[in-house]
Structures are given as structure tokens and as C-alpha cells.
Amino acid sequence: RPKTSWADDVDELVSGQEEDDSVRTVIEYSVNEQGKKVKITRKIKRTLQKSVVQHQVAERQKWAKFGAEKGSARGPDRATTTVGEHVYLTLSAGGNKVRPNETEQQEEKKPVKSATGGKVVCRLCQGEHFTAKCPYKDTLGGLETSDTGAGPDDDTAPPVDAAPGLGSTGSKYVPPSLRGAGRGAGESMRGPGGGNRDDLPTLRVTNISEDTQENDLRELFGHFGRVARVYVGRDRDTGAGKGFAFVSFEDRAVAQKAMEKVNGKGYDNLILSVQWSREYPIILKLSFLIIKTEPRADPK
Amino acid sequence: MRPILLQGHERSLTQIKYNRDGDLLFSCSKDHVINVWYTHNGERLGTYDGHNGTVWTVDVDSESRFMISGAADNELRLWNVATGKCLYTWEFPTAVKRVAFSEDDKQVVCITEQRMGYQCAIRVFNINRAGDGNKQSKEPAHMFNPVGSKATVCAFTAQPGVIFTGHESGKVALFNLKTGEEVHSNERAHGDVVTDLQMSEDRTYCITSSKDKSARIHDTKTLDVIKTFTTETPLNSAALSPNKPYVLLGGGQEAMSVTTTSLRQGKFETRFWHKVFEEEVGRVKGHFGPINTIAVHPKGLSYASGGEDGFVRVHNFDDSYFKSQPYGDLQIED
Numbered sequence: 360r361p362k363t364s365w366a367d368d369v370d371e372l373v374s375g376q377e378e379d380d381s382v383r384t385v386i387e388y389s390v391n392e393q394g395k396k397v398k399i400t401r402k403i404k405r406t407l408q409k410s411v412v413q414h415q416v417a418e419r420q421k422w423a424k425f426g427a428e429k430g431s432a433r434g435p436d437r438a439t440t441t442v443g444e445h446v447y448l449t450l451s452a453g454g455n456k457v458r459p460n461e462t463e464q465q466e467e468k469k470p471v472k473s474a475t476g477g478k479v480v481c482r483l484c485q486g487e488h489f490t491a492k493c494p495y496k497d498t499l500g501g502l503e504t505s506d507t508g509a510g511p512d513d514d515t516a517p518p519v520d521a522a523p524g525l526g527s528t529g530s531k532y533v534p535p536s537l538r539g540a541g542r543g544a545g546e547s548m549r550g551p552g553g554g555n556r557d558d559l560p561t562l563r564v565t566n567i568s569e570d571t572q573e574n575d576l577r578e579l580f581g582h583f584g585r586v587a588r589v590y591v592g593r594d595r596d597t598g599a600g601k602g603f604a605f606v607s608f609e610d611r612a613v614a615q616k617a618m619e620k621v622n623g624k625g626y627d628n629l630i631l632s633v634q635w636s637r638e639y640p641i642i643l644k645l646s647f648l649i650i651k652t653e654p655r656a657d658p659k
Numbered sequence: 660m661r662p663i664l665l666q667g668h669e670r671s672l673t674q675i676k677y678n679r680d681g682d683l684l685f686s687c688s689k690d691h692v693i694n695v696w697y698t699h700n701g702e703r704l705g706t707y708d709g710h711n712g713t714v715w716t717v718d719v720d721s722e723s724r725f726m727i728s729g730a731a732d733n734e735l736r737l738w739n740v741a742t743g744k745c746l747y748t749w750e751f752p753t754a755v756k757r758v759a760f761s762e763d764d765k766q767v768v769c770i771t772e773q774r775m776g777y778q779c780a781i782r783v784f785n786i787n788r789a790g791d792g793n794k795q796s797k798e799p800a801h802m803f804n805p806v807g808s809k810a811t812v813c814a815f816t817a818q819p820g821v822i823f824t825g826h827e828s829g830k831v832a833l834f835n836l837k838t839g840e841e842v843h844s845n846e847r848a849h850g851d852v853v854t855d856l857q858m859s860e861d862r863t864y865c866i867t868s869s870k871d872k873s874a875r876i877h878d879t880k881t882l883d884v885i886k887t888f889t890t891e892t893p894l895n896s897a898a899l900s901p902n903k904p905y906v907l908l909g910g911g912q913e914a915m916s917v918t919t920t921s922l923r924q925g926k927f928e929t930r931f932w933h934k935v936f937e938e939e940v941g942r943v944k945g946h947f948g949p950i951n952t953i954a955v956h957p958k959g960l961s962y963a964s965g966g967e968d969g970f971v972r973v974h975n976f977d978d979s980y981f982k983s984q985p986y987g988d989l990q991i992e993d
Contacts, residue, residue, distance in 0.1 A: 413680060426708055427705070435701055
């Protein structure tokens with residue numbers, strides 16, 4: 360027997376009302392634009408609102424009705440006074456980039472969307488397109504799709520006018536990386552006086568085999584100096600390696616040496632590629648030349 | 660917010676006006692009817708019956724005792740607000756397009772239409788407030804014909820004996836009532852007919868709307884244009900908000916695209932612009948036809964709009980409206 364829904368059970372479209380305490384429930388059945396039966400349940404709660412008004416205003420409330428309303432009972436007449444559907448007024452700065460022909464549903468979503476300012480910024484090249492559509496996906500793309508949970512909706516630029524850290528009424532969400540406060544000494548884990556793992560000199564190692572583990576890389580790179588951290592990119596479901604890893608060193612010179620030595624070397628039947636994981640500022644090393652002069656004895 | 664729909668008119672609205680305390684809203688329409696409503700719940704208090712033509716304009720005095728209306732039946736009528744009784748009728752050769760009370764409630768100014776050999780005229784009547792109010796003088800205290808383009812809107816300014824007018828050509832001007840002379844004018848204030856004029860609370864500045872798709876704020880003493888709001892549709896009405904830095908604009912003749920959603924709610928919008936930054940900050944949909952008239956509660960707690968569709972929609976602002984600051988916290992430090 361096929362499943363029936365409550366809508367099919369109702370043969371007569373009977374509307375009704377019931378009163379229970381101060382809540383009146385009005386049930387209406389009708390047919391909507393798609394020809395489907397619709398049950399509309401309205402729960403009306405009546406509460407007493409008291410307001411203090413000027414004397415003359417209170418006096419006017421007692422006036423007898425006149426003209427077409429002569430003899431009418433107190434209170435609004437449903438023939439002339441009704442309550443309309445919800446309308447939304449969202450106030451935002453910025454003028455005429457306003458959307459002329461929107462449906463009600465879009466309007467309802469608008470307060471949510473406009474929180475980000477609506478500007479699309481590519482994570483790779485900071486252009487005005489979604490990261491997935493970036494023309495430089497191949498060169499700059501690299502490891503964008505690693506399981507960091509990033510998606511297209513992260514491409515909107517952080518709100519321009521939100522003060523970092525503000526969470527109060529109506530303010531937009533500020534991602535942790537942009538919040539101003541809280542980066543004092545010792546706020547971050549590890550490192551003397553608080554170090555940030557993002558400050559460590561880090562190499563990106565690509566073309567590693569699926570079986571390569573953190574410990575393998577620690578051993579390989581540990582040969583050059585102290586390795587602070589190793590991260591091997593893995594498939595979220597299977598746990599298999601995705602072919603890349605990040606190795607962070609405590610010392611930049613050590614990282615530099617390791618990069619030079621390992622890049623292009625074979626490991627587990629694959630040729631490793633090692634690069635800096637991001638743009639690092641170049642540190643110039645100055646060497647001092649000391650010139651010594653000695654008096655020359657005259658050979659004659 | 661959920662607007663209260665006032666369905667007391669069978670034809671398009673021509674003007675709506677809040678009384679000084681904000682508890683009453685007067686509406687007049689092409690259906691010859693003037694309605695008065697309680698604003699707190701939209702209940703209709705009564706109707707003022709008597710006009711035989713489109714009622715173009717209404718105004719109410721500061722005590723909510725007398726109401727004045729002008730109609731296409733060439734009559735200016737004075738009404739008792741509480742009882743609906745017509746106290747006095749003035750008759751003219753042509754239709755009355757605009758009326759306004761003076762700030763002290765002792766005078767009214769009205770504009771009569773230019774037609775069939777009659778020039779556009781501006782008349783000022785002294786209102787005798789004693790007794791019932793039905794003893795009024797038939798003759799105006801002042802009368803003159805503004806030279807040039809016919810006047811469409813007018814109001815008293817903060818300066819005694821000076822009225823501000825808007826004209827069909829887009830001109831705005833100041834007239835001295837005693838002499839009937841045009842004291843000052845700005846011919847190019849607007850590029851097309853001035854459709855509405857609303858004064859600030861202290862009458863030192865005012866906003867005008869025009870079919871030239873813009874609204875402007877003018878200094879009522881010098882006629883300097885202080886602000887300009889340019890939209891893409893001809894505007895029928897503009898209003899100032901007393902407690903928030905917004906102006907409300909309404910108009911019609913939008914190029915509407917076909918929509919597949921139901922028309923339970925209309926698509927004509929009242930637009931909110933920032934008074935200082937001259938940028939649009941929001942819109943409220945709802946009317947099924949062009950918006951002809953907008954009024955804001957004297958304390959800025961709500962606003963109402965009257966449309967070509969015959970509906971008056973009263974909107975009570977919710978908390979988010981009062982708290983929102985789209986341009987940040989711009990309070991002037993004391």
C-alpha cells in the first residue's frame with residue numbers, strides 16, 4: 360500500500376479555529392500556486408500592551424467614531440485594517456549596487472550574505488574571482504585543495520569596515536587570523552616566549568610516496584638539524600598520503616641547507632622536490648674582510 | 660516588520676499626514692474620501708464626507724482640532740477632526756491642489772490650479788479658532804498669482820510671512836505673503852515638476868521630490884541646495900526622518916521584470932537614503948502600484964506610505980532599525 364500523507368487524508372478542506380488560553384489557532388486549507396494543498400496554521404497570541412501617552416492622545420482614543428464608521432464597535436474592523444506579510448528593511452552603506460528584482464526568499468537570505476560585504480577575492484592571486492576559477496590555478500594552486508576544509512564560500516574578502524575582534528550587535532564575523540587582540544607574548548603554543556608555527560622556516564616537499572610517514576621525513580631531514588614539525592598531507596577518508604608534506608625547522612639556515620641537499624634526490628623510488636612553503640624574506644649576510652698590512656723589508 | 664494595511668480607499672492615495680502627536684493618520688484619495696486612522700493599531704476612527712471630487716490634499720493643525728482639505732471640486736473645506744463635521748467651505752474657480760497650516764495654526768495656505776483662463780493662485784486664509792470654528796472669513800487675508808511656472812506645492816517656513824513653493828518647471832521659490840512678491844527663487848532646483856514638499860520640524864530646511872528622478876534638501880531661508888538624492892525613477896514623494904539621518908523616497912514607473920513568484924506582496928518600494936552621505940541604504944517593498952505619498956511619524960517611530968493601489972501601509976520600525984548604524988558610530992561628541 361503506498362504511503363499516504365496527511366494531505367491526502369483530508370478530503371474536506373475545512374478551516375477551523377480554536378482558542379486555548381490566550382493563543383488562538385486558526386487553521387486554513389488552500390491551494391497554492393503550484394496546485395498543491397497547503398495547510399496554513401496561524402497561532403495568534405494576544406498580549407496586553409500598556410503604553411503611556413500624552414493626555415490629549417488618550418482623550419482621542421475615546422472619541423466616538425463618525426462618518427462611514429458611525430456606530431461601529433471599538434477596535435479595528437477587519438474590512439479596513441489587516442496585517443500584511445513580513446517586509447524586511449536591511450540598512451547597509453554603499454549606495455546603488457542595490458538589487459532591483461529579487462524574490463522574497465532572496466531578500467530573507469540577504470541579511471546573511473551581506474555580512475561578508477559580498478566581495479569575491481581569490482586566495483591565490485587576490486583577484487576578483489573565486490579561487491576555483493583562478494587562471495593561475497596551476498602555478499599558484501599547489502595544495503589549495505588539501506583537507507583544510509576550505510571551499511568557495513571562503514573566497515569572500517573579510518569585511519572591510521569590521522574592527523577586528525568586535526563581536527557586538529550587528530558586527531560582522533571577523534576570522535581569527537584578522538583579530539587584532541590576543542597575539543601578546545606567550546599567547547601561542549611552543550617556541551620561546553610564544554612562537555607561532557607559521558613563523559618557522561618551512562619547506563614544502565612534493566612527490567613523496569604514498570607510504571612515506573612523518574617519522575621517515577623527520578629522519579631524512581633531521582640529518583641537517585632540528586626539525587620542529589612535520590605534516591604529511593593525507594586523504595581524509597583513506598589516510599593515504601597525498602604526495603606532499605611540510606617540514607618546519609627551528610633554524611632557517613638549516614632549512615636552507617636541507618632544501619639544497621634534498622631537492623632532486625631520490626627517496627623511495629621517487630625524485631623529491633623541495634621548495635620554500637611560502638615567500639621568505641631574504642636575509643643578507645654581511646662578511647667583514649679584514650686586511651692586514653705588514654711593512655715590507657727592503658730585499659736590497 | 661509587519662506593516663498594517665489600511666484599506667479605506669477604493670482609488671489611489673493622494674496624500675497622507677500624521678498629526679503632531681503621531682497618534683492619528685489622515686489619508687485622502689481620488690475616491691473623494693478622507694479617512695482618519697489610529698496609528699497604534701490601524702483602526703479607522705472615521706471619514707470626512709462632503710467633497711465631490713478627488714481630494715488632493717489634507718493638513719491637520721497642531722492640536723488635532725481642525726483639519727483642512729482641498730479637492731478637485733474646487734473646494735477648500737475646514738473640518739472638525741473629532742466629529743467629522745464640515746465647519747466651513749470655500750469655493751474657487753479651479754481645483755485646490757495643496758493646503759498647509761501655519762505653525763501657529765492661525766493661517767492656512769492653499770494653491771489653486773491654473774485652468775481655463777484662471778492663473779494659478781496662492782491664497783492665505785486666517786482661521787478663526789474661536790467657538791466651533793464655523794465662523795470663517797470668506798475672503799483670503801492674502802492672495803497673489805505667482806509669476807511664471809504654476810506652483811504645485813507650498814508650505815510655511817520658519818520666517819514669518821514667507822512661504823516656500825515648488826513649481827511645475829522644477830523651480831523652488833520663496834514668497835512674501837503680504838506683498839505677493841517672489842523674494843527669492845532657484846529656477847534650476849529640479850528639472851521637472853516638483854511633486855512633494857515636506858518641512859523639517861523646525862522648518863529651517865525641507866525636502867522636495869520631483870519627476871526629474873531626484874529629491875533635494877533646501878535651506879528655507881537662502882534656497883541653497885544642501886543635499887541631492889538621485890534615483891532612477893521619477894519620485895512622487897519624499898519625507899524626512901526626525902530621529903535618524905534618513906530620508907524616505909517613493910515613486911513609480913519602475914521597469915519591472917516579470918517575476919515567477921506570487922504577487923502576494925507588491926514590488927514597489929519605499930527607498931531609504933542616508934541624509935548626509937546621499938547614498939541609498941535600504942528599501943521596503945510592498946505596494947502594488949507606484950507610491951504616491953510618504954509620511955514619517957513625528958517621533959520617527961514608524962512611517963506610512965500611500966500608493967496608487969489604494970492601500971496605506973503603516974510600518975512600525977523594529978529594534979534593529981533603531982540600533983543599526985550602516986556608516987558606523989558617527990555620534991558628535993558633546
